[in-house]
Amino acid sequence: MFRSRANEEKATTSKVTSGPSQQTRDPQAPKGRPTPKRSEAQSQRRRAVTPTTDRKEAAKRQREVRRVDMAKQREALASGDERYLPARDKGKARRFARDFVDSRWCLAEFFLPLAVIILVLSIVRIPGVQSIALLLWLIVIVLIVIDSAGIWFRLKKQLNERFPNEPKRGVVAYGLMRTLQMRRMRLPKPQVKRGERP
Structure with a gap:
């Protein structure tokens, strides 16, 4: 019960030498270096955290x-x-989608100018002109939807034929969004002329 510490250390060292070759450090043994002061340890930590160059x-x-x-x-x-x-905008499939759209006329690219014309006609206080503006609006919307559906199916088919093993997620929608922009305002700039095969 009241054994001396020296006897305990002798017993543990004899166990370690008689046991396996692995030596574990005794938690009671000295670590071989002095414990640094708190101020020194904090200053070392700060030096490690702060970058060497100026923040500005x-x-x-x-x-x-x-x-x-x-x-x-x-x-x-x-x-x-x-x-x-x-x-x-990166990737072969997206490049092909851009060239596919840029090589043809699309009704959707004329949507903004047509919308401005129809808006001006609808402001006019003549009932006949306003009804014509409403009819034009419906015709333009229907034609754009039909044209976009045609581009959707043709572009999807071409992509599946040309790039069977490449990821094509979102490429058709990317091409359709490009049709809504006027040709000279498109970015990246068109690389093919109208009528040219992509």
């Missing part, structure tokens, strides 16, 4: 890198260079 300098460098990346992206949107395009 790092932010300035980051802004510069972002500016260069944006400039490359703008050039790529104008030239069609795949390397620097945004992620939503």
